[in-house]
Amino acid sequence: MTATEHAPAKVNLALHVTGQRADGYHLLDSLVVFTQLGDMLRATAGAGISLSVTGPEAAGLSGEGDNLVLRAARLAQADGLALELEKHLPVASGIGGGSSDAAAALRLIARHSGRPVPGDCLTLGADLPVCLAAKPCRMRGIGEDVSCIPALPPMAMVLVNPRVGVATPAVFRALARKDNPPMPETLPEWPDFPGFVAWLSVQRNDLQAPACAAVPAIADVIAALAGAGAALARMSGSGATCFGLFPDLGTAKQAATLIARAQPGWWVRATALL
Ligand code: C5P
Known part of the structure; x- marks a missing residue:
């Protein structure tokens, strides 16, 4: 077996x-x-x-x-x-x-x-x-x-980790506010990739600010993703991995190559979504 x-x-x-x-x-x-x-x-x-x-x-x-x-x-x-x-x-x-x-x-x-x-x-x-x-x-x-969400438009992403560890409980403890507003109760039908990015850009990762304060390399990763053309760059979870969104896998792979060349010590991967 x-x-x-x-x-x-x-x-x-x-x-x-x-x-x-x-x-x-x-x-x-x-x-x-x-x-x-x-x-x-x-x-x-x-x-x-x-x-x-x-x-x-x-x-x-x-x-x-x-x-x-x-x-x-x-x-x-x-x-x-x-x-x-x-x-x-x-x-x-x-x-x-x-x-x-x-x-x-x-x-x-x-x-x-x-x-x-x-x-x-x-x-x-x-x-x-x-x-x-x-x-x-x-x-x-x-x-x-x-719970289920409306269908997402096609997109791809680049994941980047600066090879610095983040202690999840410490990031939660360092949050300035714990009563931040939720996402809208009803999520919209996203028409296309630009429409989705416009909607997502006004959402947040509330753990990003305290994680960046503890690990400044996270801000460098986000700047590198934006510099390589990501439509939106943000931290995932309590970090330190960040994602950049791209309209397709081809552009994501090009950006990943650029970032990996400039930062050989970082973990950089382009991937499609499930
Ligand atoms: O559940 P998990 O082991 O992934 O959580 C790791 C730590 O992250 C927890 O010990 C807790 O400090 C924090 N956490 C939290 N609230 C959550 C998830 C995780 O405070 N909803």
């Missing part, structure tokens, strides 16, 4: 922080998309549950203990699976690598076992429900409230 499951990158096109619960978790209103670029999870028959991590972004990631893929396998009560995670997404970089990997594990195990995905998957992380959907969504609550 060999099964594979793709774990796409999660990108927050907008991320509004609208409140804070008594337990400290923040209330969000986020427009989330997924990219063709992602990690790959493979499973073969094995004894118990094991995990090996391979691929260009495997460094520093252990296949033991609290790896989210193993926690997902334990939550789903999986058994008899040797899992291999091929990492292509930088770890802890605001594009949901760990959550998307865990969601891929839950999807794969559900398919393999015939049992449904466990209902308490939010315990693995606030991004788990949206990563299980792995398609354009609106995410509210602390991440548990996932």
